[in-house]
Amino acid sequence: MNLQTKTKAYIAISTQSLIIGLSFLFVKIALRSSDTMTLLAHRFTVASIGILIFRLIKPQSIQLKPSDVWRIIPFSLLYPIAFFMFQTMGLTYITSSAAGIVNALSPVVTVILAGLILKEKITSMQTFCLLLSVSGMIFINVMGGFGIGKQAYLGFFLCLLSVFAFAFYNVLIKRIVSNYSTTAIVYVMTLTACIIFNIMALLQHGIRGTLNHYFTAFTDIGFIIAMIYLAIPSSLLTSWLATYAITHLPSSTVGLFNNIPPVITLLVGVIFLRDPIHWYHIVGIAMILFGTVIFNLINHSIASSSHNQN
Numbered sequence: 059m060n061l062q063t064k065t066k067a068y069i070a071i072s073t074q075s076l077i078i079g080l081s082f083l084f085v086k087i088a089l090r091s092s093d094t095m096t097l098l099a100h101r102f103t104v105a106s107i108g109i110l111i112f113r114l115i116k117p118q119s120i121q122l123k124p125s126d127v128w129r130i131i132p133f134s135l136l137y138p139i140a141f142f143m144f145q146t147m148g149l150t151y152i153t154s155s156a157a158g159i160v161n162a163l164s165p166v167v168t169v170i171l172a173g174l175i176l177k178e179k180i181t182s183m184q185t186f187c188l189l190l191s192v193s194g195m196i197f198i199n200v201m202g203g204f205g206i207g208k209q210a211y212l213g214f215f216l217c218l219l220s221v222f223a224f225a226f227y228n229v230l231i232k233r234i235v236s237n238y239s240t241t242a243i244v245y246v247m248t249l250t251a252c253i254i255f256n257i258m259a260l261l262q263h264g265i266r267g268t269l270n271h272y273f274t275a276f277t278d279i280g281f282i283i284a285m286i287y288l289a290i291p292s293s294l295l296t297s298w299l300a301t302y303a304i305t306h307l308p309s310s311t312v313g314l315f316n317n318i319p320p321v322i323t324l325l326v327g328v329i330f331l332r333d334p335i336h337w338y339h340i341v342g343i344a345m346i347l348f349g350t351v352i353f354n355l356i357n358h359s360i361a362s363s364s365h366n367q368n
Contacts (some may be wrong), residue, residue: 067306068354071315074299079322081292083330084110088284091275092319094146097288099259100275102138102252104289109248112241120245127246133231134250140223142251143258144216151213160217161316166227168313170334175229178308186355188314194345195317200322201338223318228309235305244297307357314353317346 088097095282113120118298165188172178180188198266235243263269275281303312327333 063306065066067303070299071303071307071312074296074303075298075315075318076322077296079319080326081252081288081320082323084284084287084292085262087280088275091228091278091281093162093262094149095255095259096260096272096275098142098146099255100273100285101288101293102248102255104249104285105293106252108290108294109245111122113245120242121307122238122242122246123251126242128241130238130246131250133227133234133243134247138247138251138293139254141220141227142255143172144220144223148213148216148220148275150211151217160214161320161336163218164190164200164225164316165310167221168228168316169310170237172309176232176309178310180308180310181196181356184310184353185354187349187356188310191314191317191346191348191349191353194342194349197345198320198339198342201336201342206324208368225313228312231301231304232309239357240301240305243284243301247297248294264360272339306342311354311357314350318350321346349356 085097092100165346166285169188170176231243260269260272263272276285304313324333324335324339324343328335
């Protein structure tokens with residue numbers, strides 16, 4: 059792989075982190091008019107409409123046989139389905155701060171799985187940078203405080219399942235990314251998530267007796283704007299960018315970038331929502347960014363040396 063392709067992959071995963079970081083602002087807006095499961099259903103419904111329109115415009119970009127679809131679907135069950143489902147369920151039992159500590163473990167889990175399954179290796183300095191970045195995220199959340207209720211253990215367990223789902227996806231998807239286009243993989247993932255989340259949301263509304271309110275949220279213009287952002291840039295585009303990055307970068311590198319979106323979210327809250335910023339935010343952000351940047355500079359140096367030798 060040439061350095062130009064690798065640079066594009068870094069730009070892709072950086073852009074994905076920025077979009078996801080901004081998405082939490084739109085999630086807060088959307089949740090004013092909808093519950094979490096219905097939000098996920100509508101989010102992937104709009105995303106599915108978007109990618110179906112894209113396929114109508116450029117049919118040659120997505121060419122799949124039924125056997126191809128069935129081969130990709132298991133990966134879709136890991137991400138976005140299991141990832142979002144366990145994360146959503148976990149957040150009903152613990153605070154977002156507590157969930158942030160669990161999510162900060164994602165890069166570590168990804169590195170361990172990449173080492174066991176893909177035999178990817180990192181240097182001792184990269185290990186230090188990884189732990190520094192993770193420690194920065196944990197430090198911010200611990201200093202910010204988080205509540206623990208009697209059902210907290212279940213919440214932590216569900217969020218941990220979410221982390222493992224995403225880590226396994228990052229590692230295992232490498233087995234098929236060379237066989238299918240990024241767009242084809244995103245196409246199957248999006249439609250699968252749309253079907254599963256709509257079934258779950260409809261069952262939820264059916265049990266509650268609120269099926270007549272299934273589309274009520276779309277009467278709110280704020281929800282519509284938030285949904286467009288969450289469905290197109292934050293679902294379709296980020297899935298495409300992440301899959302492209304996974305194709306050309308080590309799983310450990312992609313996993314480490316999972317700590318960047320919370321930093322973006324924090325800064326957006328400070329700048330646009332007037333959220334307070336404390337000294338531990340600054341220290342934690344510095345730890346995260348320093349660890350991430352140095353980790354990837356070492357990767358770039360290794361890639362450059364390998365490229366020059368070839």
